[in-house]
Amino acid sequence: MKGLQSVILGCGNNFNAYVDQELLDLIFEALTHTNRFVRETGYYVCGALVTCGAKPGSESYSETMLTEENSIYRHGKTFSEYLGKGLADNWSQVRMAGSVATRQFLNSLPSDEIREKFYPSLIPQMCLNRYYVAEGVRIYSQETWRQITKGEGKTLVENYIDDVVSFYVVSTESDNHAVREAACACIAELGSKIDKTVVRPYVCKLLETLLICFNDDSWPVRDAACIACGHFVLCFPEESRSSLPALYPLFFNNLQDNIPSVRQGAAVAISNIVKAYDAAEHEIVFAKIKEGFEKIKDQKATSEKYAAIDKTPATYGVVKQLRDNDMDLHTNQTMYSCGSLAPKMSRGGGCMDHQFRKPSEPWELAEGCVHLLAELSHIPAVSGPVSKLIPTMANACSTKDYTHYHNFLETVCKQLPNLAKGLGKRPFKMYLELFLDYIFEAIDSEIALTSAAASQCLIELCHYLGPGIVRGRVEQFNSMYMNRFDAIPGIPHS
Incomplete structure (x- = not known):
């Protein structure tokens, strides 16, 4: 196949006469091969093949295309279908080769009118790959999208919305958790960027799909599904x-998830509920925040980050009986995700299917509530209601006898400036003294990240409230803090 690729590239448009069904059948067979390296090479051959038409700009180019004498255009429908499969391949390397061949295929066509014949097979996949986790595929796909759509990508998605939605839903069922994550991000994009009248008929179907993704083994998928649901609730x-009855438990589970970024994403998503609905929904959210802050007193002193995970060595080894063709060695074994040593993570089917999650601890919920209060x-x-909960949040900082107290304190210090900017200068100044002891305790912490977060907190508050005001409040509250306050690099002078 690589030899054939070199021949095609060497002959250029002279090879066009030799493109027949027999050759295409051979190449297409490679594209469906079980070996990913063969598929990858096959797509690079396709990329070379689509460049062997008449050169763009020549008089014969458009004439050849329009009279369907060009072999690539003549077999274009089959080409586009196989390219669509390559763009959706489970392996990133094959997906990259398919992306290269797709750009070359579309660029070899002389006009947008001719390209439109092949868009139903390609637009959904091209659109999703802009969010694919593999950086090479993602960046290349974003550039292809710019080149092909010429700023009209939104219109193209709207024109082919049925194909796009169907492909996104199918992608959330992929064995590759990176594909499921990208699909959730794309569904969120539909809710926030595409004309609402176009998306509205598909909202129930998309929400149902996202609810399933909420229970995924992979935390990036759960996070992406949570953010996407937040977009849909708001739009x-x-x-x-x-x-909403099904969404609330899922949102609140993510708010106390073991992964910090998932908790942050849940805070953003839940704030969209408050923006979208009335007081009845607000009460549910604020009751959860109050509960989260108050329950931190139940936190066990010996909190462990991975307490519920088996401590035995992981089975990442390779089967040693390499010469033994016993089928038991190759059947029903642990599958591994593309590009990592982590076991392949499947879609969830409910809260009992979360094989890779440990039970949440009270401090994790309280930290999620800090993020949520700052968003609200x-x-x-x-x-x-936000102002009324600030003293409860400060009181949560008084529970200190657990391992991850510094993590909670770090988050409080990071979010205080955000909270101040949200409430406004005058309302927030009423509560500043409630946090000063905890801020200076964090400054003295042996944990560098916690200490840095506290220092940055005071710097940002000085810039927002005014250095004179913050200095005066600190001195009035406890003059012994002034030496440490003045020693912070970056504190602005009055």
Whole structure:
């Protein structure tokens, strides 16, 4: 196949006469081969093959295309279908080769009108790959999208919305967790960027798909599904209202997830519920925040980051009986994800299927509530309930006798400036003294990240409230803190 690729590239458009069904059948057979290296090479051969038409810009180019004498155009429908499969391959290397061949194929066509014949097989896959986790595929796909759509990508997605939605839903069922994550990100994009009248008929179907992804083994998929649901709730509040009873437990589970970024994503998603609905939904959210802050007192002193995970050595070894063709050695064994040593993570089917999650601890929920309260502070309609919970948040900092106290304190220090900017200068100054002991305790922490977060907190508060105000409050509260306050690099002078 690589030899054939060199021949095609060497002959250029002279090879066009030799492209027949027999040759295409050979190449297409390679594209469906079980070995990923063969498929990858096959797509690079396809990329070479589509360049062997008449050269763009020549008089014969458009004439050849329009009279369907060019072999690539003549077999274009089959080409586009196989290219679509390559763009959706489970292996990143094959997906990259398919992306290269797809760009070359579309660029070899002389006009947008001719390209449109092949868009149903290619637009959904090209669109999803802009979010694919493998950086090479993602960046290349983003550039291809710019080249092909010429700024009209939104219109193309709207024109082929049925194909796009169908492909996204199927992608959430992929064995590759990176594909499921990208699909959730793309579904979120549909909710926030595409015309609402176009997406509205598909909202129920997409929400149902995201609810399944919420229970995925892979935390990036759970995070992406949570953020996507938040977008849909905000953009389609009435269509999403019936899903709220199912969404609340999932949102709150993510708010206390073991992964910090998942907790942050849940805070953003839940804030969209508050933006979209009335006081009845607000009460549910604020009750959860209050519960999260109050329950931290139940935190066990010996909190472990991976307490519920088996401590025995992981079975990442290779089967040693290499010459033994016993089928038991190759059947029903652990599968591994593309490009990593982690076991392949499947879609979830409910809360009992989370093989890679440990039970949440109270401090994790409390930290998620800190993120959520900071997000809600930027919503003017709920400034009153947010203000009432700030003393409860400060009181949560007084529970200190557990291993991850410094993690919780670090988050509080990071979010205080955000909370201040959301509430406004005058309202926040009423609560500043509640946190000063904890901020200076964090500054003295042996944990470098916690200490740095506390110092940065005071610097940002000085820039927002004014250095004179913060200095005066610190001195009035406890003059012994002033030496440490003045020693912080970056504190602005009055």
